[in-house]
């Protein structure tokens with residue numbers, strides 16, 4: 001079954017500024033795809049356009065072969081498109097378990113209100129099971145009953161990831177997932193992301209500045225600069241390409257990552 005995300009020729013304008021300019025990309029289920037580029041290149045706007053937070057001027061967004069660019073953000077989530085944020089969207093006064101459970105609950109809320117209000121016991125049980133499973137996979141059981149506001153940045157990132165994991169999205173957009181993590185936490189993060197892909201066949205589209213992480217995780221890579229795609233292809237090839245070295249990354253960071 002096709003569960004890929006496909007953007008075709010999408011353009012996003014803010015007044016006179018073209019933030020995303022005729023961008024096409026495919027993020028395949030069961031693979032990690034990277035989206036990189038300098039500050040202001042249009043990465044977050046591409047995510048916003050994909051999830052329906054900002055409208056596209058031209059182009060199309062498809063998930064599993066179905067056109068979704070006319071749908072609300074909630075409807076896209078219900079169809080299996082998830083997202084995490086550069087600035088985490090967690091509720092500090094809620095416990096870790098409650099924050100994680102919100103993921104599958106919100107996916108159900110994307111259905112009609114009636115369906116959600118009268119969710120059968122089996123669905124509620126499924127939320128509980130997925131929540132406990134995600135807490136275990138992310139090593140959060142010991143802090144499951146702690147208020148999320150009391151956690152470190154690294155732990156909070158794990159809570160956000162656990163929430164996404166519990167939601168069982170087909171395709172998950174991750175906006176700078178390693179930001180604020182130390183090297184050990186980053187290692188653990190990579191393992192969890194890889195197990196999401198391997199165990200559940202989730203497709204990941206990742207915006208990330210940490211090139212070593214991009215190299216380790218991503219199968220294919222797209223590079224944006226001033227809203228336009230300047231390179232795409234297998235991650236190693238793209239990271240080694242002259243256009244990427246010259247236009248964006250600076251040879252040192254890339255050489256270290258690809259060597």
Ligand SMILES: Nc1ncnc2c1ncn2[C@@H]1O[C@H](COP(=O)(O)OP(=O)(O)OP(=O)(O)O)[C@@H](O)[C@H]1O
Pocket residue numbers: 014017019037038039040041042043044045046
């Ligand atoms: N809501 C908005 N209204 C007007 N301009 C915007 C809006 N959102 C983004 N922009 C502009 O669009 C361009 C692309 O921004 P975007 O945040 O998508 O880049 P980015 O690649 O995600 O950058 P960063 O790596 O810094 O997060 C920038 O020039 C930005 O100022």
